[in-house]
Amino acid sequence: MKSTTSYRAPLFGVLALAAALAACSKHDDERTAGQKLDGAIAEAKQAGAEAKAEAGQAMDKAESKLKDASASASEAVSDATIVTKINAALLADDRLKATKIEVRAEEGRVTLTGTAPDAGSQARATTLAQAVTGVRSVDNQLVVARNG
Secondary structure: OOHHHHHHHHHHHHHHHHHHHHHHHHHHHOOOHHHHHHHHHHHHHHHHHHHHHHHHHHHHHHHHHHHHHHHHHHHHHHHHHHHHHHHHHHHHHHOOOOOOOOOOOOOOOEEEEEEEEOHHHHHHHHHHHHHHOOOOOEEEEEEEEEOO
């Protein structure tokens, strides 16, 4: 008999607690348990939809930033490639290989600075630079050397 009583006391306590909670919740919310469950499911669906939308926006932002970074890196590589190819072309030219011509490129716009031995060489440097793939324009700032 002692063992039956020991199980009944906690059971009665749990039932009393459940009844008290049910009584309290009836004052605050008169919906049935099914209605409460439906409401909780609707709230969870709404929260899920909002989280999905926020995740989509975050993904779009990340994708946009990745594309921008990729484009910047691609431009930098292209500009470096342009400079290298122009320098190679200048070194291969008999009249320009001994000159000090600085080549800079930014987004395909090339600037040549330094000294050319004569006007023909100055024009030739522009022609060589324009022949390189990816060059959009050439700003030839070369100064023709004056023979003293």
